[in-house]
Amino acid sequence: MSTADDGPWWRGAVIYQVYPRSFADGDGDGIGDVAGIRSRLDHLAALGVDAIWFSPWYPSPMADAGYDVADYRDIDPVFGTLAEVEALIAEAHAVGIRTIVDVVPNHCSDAHPWFQAALASPDAPERELFWFRPGRGPDGARKPTDWVSPFAGDTWTRTTNPDGTPGDWYLHLFAPEQPDFNWDHPRVRAEFEDILRFWLDRGVDGIRIDSAAMLAKDPTLPEATPDGPSPFVDVDAVHDIYRGWRRITDSYPGDRALIGEVWLPDHERFANYLRPDELHAAFNFDFLGCAWDAVALRACIDTTLTAHAPVGAPATWVLSNHDVTRHVTRYGRADTTFSFAAKREGIPTDLELGTRRARAAALLSLSLPGAAYVYQGEELGLWEVEDIPRELRQDPMYHRSGGVDPGRDGCRVPIPWTGDEPPFGFSPDGAAAPWLPQPADWKDRTVRAQTGDPTSMLELYRAAIRIRRTHPALGDGTMSWLPAPDGVLAFHRPPGFTCLVNLSAAAVPLPPHTERLLASGPLDDDLLPPDTAVWLRTADPRSAGPATA
CATH class of the missing domain: 2.60.40.1180 (Golgi alpha-mannosidase II)
Incomplete structure (x- = not known):
């Protein structure tokens, strides 16, 4: 990163997203883990990235791939131990790579001790930490609001009292296994401030904030209207939360960063999260979803830079992540845009065209002002896997939609490292099959197959990041x-x-x-x-x- 001596690292960093379940399997159970990540740090060092963002690895029933957190201060045994993570952070630092952990503050798992206590009794004080409300109608059988979930399905689930009678309803903007916290309660705020300190004390350099615009709700729980403000997205009270978080990160030595997942159509409202006393950076989803079209891309770049300029925040450039169709596939379609509403499988795709465009998009994203994100496997030119058998699919978006939404498993397939057939070095010899099946055609997309091939996607990324690190024009600016x-x-x-x-x-x-x-x-x-x-x-x-x- 050329700006390393000129300002905070996060302003111009290349940040690599590791989806732990699918990066590398160290213990042979077919699921990626911390041991696997540690064994492959050399790949990330050779790639030249400045930081790694780890998707959630906390104890979880995995109703939503770990975004349903049962304990924010530990590691799920499927991934390893907290001691292994502490070693990983130190080993990454030793090769010049910073670390970013994913914190999920809008909701927890229904297995979280607080929620279990809340369910145990209608009088439990823990109920105030969530959104429990009586139902509408004489018998309370109608849900408290008609809010629509971004996750498909209902936003309220009715509980059963210990005596077996129907109870109150609780709010979950995502899956029923993910009850929303009540951020109006000081105990919730104090808990997450302590969680931040827990991870900052362990040496992490940044916190990625899941669903960052959704924490605060209008306490009157009004219905959402097409023309009015949302009662649960971008409510003004959310900014006080992040001002408190910023004070905490600023109290630590070094440049610690808060990075928000903020999906907002209003660019001025988006920029509010990046004011000097709030978050340091936020994801740029407009760029990710933009068509492969010069007019559209230029407008998106201009809008992004214009939105960030008044608050002095760096832009971020993202082509793919663990939630969206891989861009090699998107760019090979007649419609090259991305939106969750239009996510479908079985659309004709020219992978050769998509790969050519993805290579060009890599140079575009890595040369724009600000920070760039690389989703694991993007540097290998991986495409979306669209033929996963129904019985092997795990994404709740697929199941909750009755299969109408293909879900996100296709971009989460374990990445290939070596060899000519699955599991392509993802797992050690004799291991269980990978948790999602890999295409046999990925034999030409392994790290080993591409290393040293000057025409490969991997060597293109390595060369681009190497130039970016040394050229004074690139990075922030x-x-x-x-x-x-x-x-x-x-x-x-x-x-x-x-x-x-x-x-x-x-x-x-x-x-x-x-x-x-x-x-x-x-x-x-x-x-x-x-x-x-x-x-x-x-x-x-x-x-x-x-x-x-």
């Missing part, structure tokens, strides 16, 4: 658009760096330059082919734009 033909993105970053991405159907000439730093695919002499990106060393930005004829 500024950019300016250059004149370009229709369908071409061209921008300059001082000093001396130009990126071109050709999203048109015809090759375009390169601008004047002194060196070709890196290209996502073969160039045709001084022409940039379609669906290809190039990084150039250039002198004066006034002469850096490509010809427009």
Whole structure:
């Protein structure tokens, strides 16, 4: 990262997301774990990333892949032990990699001791830590509100009293196994502030905050209306929570970062989370879901940078994560956008085209101002696995929708390391089968197969991150658009760096330059082919734009 000496690491970092269940299996049970991650740190060091974000690894019944947390201060035995995680944090630091843990503050597991105590008695004080409410109607049989879950299905579940009679209802914006905390209660706030300290004391460098805009609710529980503010997303009271969290992180030595998962269509409201006394950064989902189209991407980049500028926060650039269709697959479709509402399987996909575009998108995302996120397997060019048998699917989104929503298992398939057949080195010899089946065609996508191949996706990522670390223009900073033909993105970053991405159907000439730093695919002499990106060393930005004829 070129800005390491100029500001906090998180402003221009390349951050790699590890989904622990699918990264590497150390003990042979077919499920990834901390031992596996520790054994593969050399891969991440060779890739050149600045930090690792670990998806939840806490004790959990796994109703939602660990986002239903039963204990925020320990590690689920399927992944290992807290002592192993402490060793992992130290080993990552030793090779120059920071660590970010995922905290899930909107809800916990229904197995959490607080919720179990709340269920045990209608008079339990722990009920105030959640949203228990009587139902509507004379017999309380109607749920308290008609709120719609982003997770498909109802948002309220009725309890049964210890004597067997119907009881109150409790709120869960996600699955019924994930009751929402009542953040109006000081005990909830104090608990999570202590959880933050617990992990910061163990040396983590950042906290990723799941569903960060959803913690606060309108306490009157009004119905949601199409034109009015949401009673459970982006309620103003949430900002006081993060001001308290910021005071805690600022009290620790070094640059500790709070990174929010914030899905909001209103860019001004989004920027409120990034004010100087709140979160340090937030995910950029507009970029992730944007079409492979020059006009749309330029508008998205402009909107992102404009939203971040007033609060002085760095932008983040994300192409994939554990919740969305992998972009090699998305970019090979006629409709290259992504949204949860339109997520479907069985759509015709040109993987060769998708891979070519994904390579160009990698150079685009890694050269924009701010921080970049890489989801595990993205650097290998993995595609969405869409033929997982029904009986092996585990995502509750699939089951809750009756199979209408394909769920997220397809982007969570264990990644391939070595060999010519599954499990591709994910597990040791003689291990149980991986928890989700890997495609046999991934034999050409393993880390070993791609290492040393200058045309591979892996070596493209390694080269791009290496240049990013050393070039003074990359990472945090500024950019300016250059004149370009229709369908071409061209921008300059001082000093001396130009990126071109050709999203048109015809090759375009390169601008004047002194060196070709890196290209996502073969160039045709001084022409940039379609669906290809190039990084150039250039002198004066006034002469850096490509010809427009």
